[in-house]
Amino acid sequence: MSRLRILLVTRSNTVSEAISSRLQEHADFFVTKKIISNGSSDPMHNVQSKQDVMLLHYAPGFGELEHLAKSTIQKRMPLIVLGPANDPEAMRLAMRAGASDYISQPVQQDELSSALRQVSDQLKDKITEHGKLIAVTNSKGGSGASFVATNLAYALNQGKTNRTILVDLDLQFGGLSRYLDLKPKRGVAEALEAADQMDEVSSEAYVTRHNSGLRLLAAHTERLLLSRDVPAENFDGLLQILQRNNDYVIADLPRRIDMLSAMLLERSDQILLVVQQSLAHINDAARMIHLLTKELAVPKDRIKVIANRYSKKSIIDGDDIKKALKIERIWIIPNQYQQVSESVDTGIPLMQDAKNSAAGKAIQMLEQNVRGIDSEESPAGLLGRALPSFLGRR
Template identity: 35%
Template sequence: MKPIMRVLLAGRDASQLAEMEKVMVSGTSHILSLRHITNGNSDPLYNLPEMPETLVFCVTSAWEEELRALDERPMARRPPTIVIGPENIAVMRMAMRVGARDYFSFPMPEYDLRNSLNRIAEGLQADAGIHNAKLTAVINAKGGSGASIIAATLAHSLAARIGQRVSLLDLDFQFGHLSSLFDLPPDGGLVDAIVRSENMDAMALEGHMLKHKSGLHILGDTSQQLIVPGDIEEGQLKKLIDVVRSGYDQVIADLPRQIDPVAGVVLESADVILLVVQQSIAHVQDARQMVRYLNTYLGIPPNRMRIVVNRWDKRLDLNVEDIRKSLEIEDLICIPNDFSKVAESANLGTPLLDFAPSSPVSRSIVNLAETLSGKKAEAGQFGLGRVLRKLART
């Protein structure tokens, strides 16, 4: 049985609302209420006694004013929204920028609207479920910034130091190599898991995972065939992400540097996006472009993004404030530069947290793991090192 939710249909144009009401009453089983906006306030949620679970907002020729009014309400205080408006790219872009989940124009595609509403209802049901892992997507703003090492070390920190059940997804279908960082065989089953996702549960998924001694589970691909984005069915990938999230506390997804439908599925689902840059003008310029793409085309607000400055060196001219100001994102994390230890760790196939547990890089990423999980790291090797040094002095 499909989940049912309370949907508010709102707008200024009475004839448009009447047409939409017919479509929604005949095409869905959701509980529908109607609001004809006549009070001069463009906000469709203004002064409502009870907030709906989903809003379908029909905008008019005054779409800019209407969408701006919706945007003035904080995201946390408005439900998932579908916007209906003219077939106009500027309106659609602004709708996505203010957080719309979908955009449709007349004549109304009844089937697509129904599917969109059902996806929202299923998402709300999943959010209300007992277990739904936090999903963190890690992506380079510029090639070679170090996102894969950060994703791997972050996942390892969450498993080994925080003690959470963690899955690391290597979503680079062509050049993924995360298993080698843990000295594990290139034997992943990601593509097979995606294909079988419709009939898979969390227990069956474990059979496709590589297991590290820390308890970390890794899912990547080693197919001998060339896999390109068009080979991956987005609906199946979304289903797989849902299955993974149902079985873990944290999911870390390492993405290649590209914005395509496959990456879009993961980025739109992510609770946090870590955008990895280095300390140069070129990296910051690319990061600014990436932030714009994520915000404009995927509707992801800046408060879901964090900037990770990898190989940070305080002696360089480009400082934290410069980067923060340029990208207009407050949440900025600096990972110190220790290239030789990181490179040696990768070459040996020994996770950085085991190879150099007391290095500034390891400590910084463990701190990031604490922030993401809201839990304190166990002392582990950090604490043991302090004890041994203390004993040596006595």
């Protein structure tokens, strides 16, 4: 069953948190939060990603329902309004804006879920199954994001049923083709240009295949492509095709929040933030988590922090990182200079030649978690078990 993409629009942080945390308990709902600030009456302002239904928390006097009522029927998406009880004017406005349901506050969870399920049933044929989108980025350049993205994608693609594509979104300096020793003829830039006429079959013409079966949509290397030159709808269209066509889409992102990366981060199922053990990395990771959760309203539980090149000699350990970033769990990939540099230099993924090395095993743990098959062991337990073997504490 594919998930219903819900755009939750409100002016209140409290309402946003309360409603989204309840909805996120349902595995078949995917919530994107949007807080509107004074001055704008368009609930879709700056929303780039494709959504199935809008859940609008209505507060009188800001004009959102009036704005929606004015838009053409073709442009409207299914709408459910949460508003004050016994307010005939609010109910009338909701009807005019095309709402299929008006749910009075305080919101009853059952009533809300059943209204959303109704929309989901109506859209059944339109909501297509889509693969998981995983963004990999770093808190500072050179942390190992591309290494993690490549090897995670390689590991995921080994599972026979997991069709995986690796996408290089470092449009200016991307080098994933080097990591896989491939010479792409086409890539992201050409795919974006053609996105408006592309379908699942023709999209494969832009992909380069590794001999393991892993597919790469490479970054452009011949000419400069700036993210501001890419129309948002082409990027959205390309992502939709990639997600429909694959079980996993692994996107390697440079550390920059611009229109394209914001769109991708907002709709990612998981964001892997690769850091190293230094104060500078941790400070930047904290800033990145702040931007993701506050500016892009990404729920914190979609962010996974990966401490790469981990060494017991550092004065900063895993617990310090967790405490500083206020997170419960981190994933650790040990520092294995020789094997990793050899893999990067030869273009043979570590997971191909050395999957049982310490770093390889750490990637396997991450891969199992991404696939949702790791044990619900406590973070301390996992860390405790993983650490001694490669830190020589046993």
